[in-house]
Amino acid sequence: MSMMLKKTLLVSILSTSLVVPMMGCSSTTNSGVVGADRKQLLLVSSEEVLNLANQTYQQTISEARRAGKLDVNASQVTRLKRIANNLIPHTGVYRADAGTWQWQVHAIQSDSVNAYVMPGGKIVFYSGIIEKLNLTDAEIAAIMGHEMAHALREHSREQISRQVATSSVIGIASSALGLSSGQAQLASLAGEVGLSLPHSRTQEAEADKIGLELMARAGYNPNAAVTLWQKMQAQSGGGSPQFLSTHPSSASRIKAMQDLMPTVLPLYQASPKRG
């Protein structure tokens, strides 16, 4: 994300927090069978976050297109879109509005083993994660379901809200300590605030379990989420995949998914199986 966008985001967050105080805890989604019912601190509006995310996504896509790296492999893109289209109808379990979102998925040509989502369901897969891990359709569905869950739960909005909560504290500190100290702290906050903030462990665990439910309902064997993480760990021996830097893998994470199998496998068994 460019520094200019970061500053724009910071300014709009600060003005939002001053003008429209939306204090309170609520949940962005229904809980699903996996029980995603954690209450969230949401201090900025979805619209504000979406506007900025859309700008950033468009910029990313345009840059990749100019570099000749956008959707280079037609069959790969078709495959990603087919899997996304199988998953999207099931997002309605979590929130009624998600079926009408402008979901997008693109592939960017890169050796990087990474994938991410931006608020509102704008998904990017780097070709490296598909090719180096030799992903099956079900493993792609596991990554995509996980990324879709971050968007459904508005995890970025929640992260930004935490920054807003911190910035209020900074505001008080700056008036007490004098402007220069406050400015220094704001400058450091501007460096941290962004749509690319790493998600918390709690959010990652939540995305894992929602992802399992989405893939199972769409007809992809949820056990593939486990093999995916095992592949990811094996790959980390020869230079850590970038995906792992924002998604720390651990035995406990795999164990938590295995523990959920009895809950999600019946959904898979009842589905039109696809992988």
Ligand SMILES: [Zn+2]
């Ligand atoms: Zn994640």
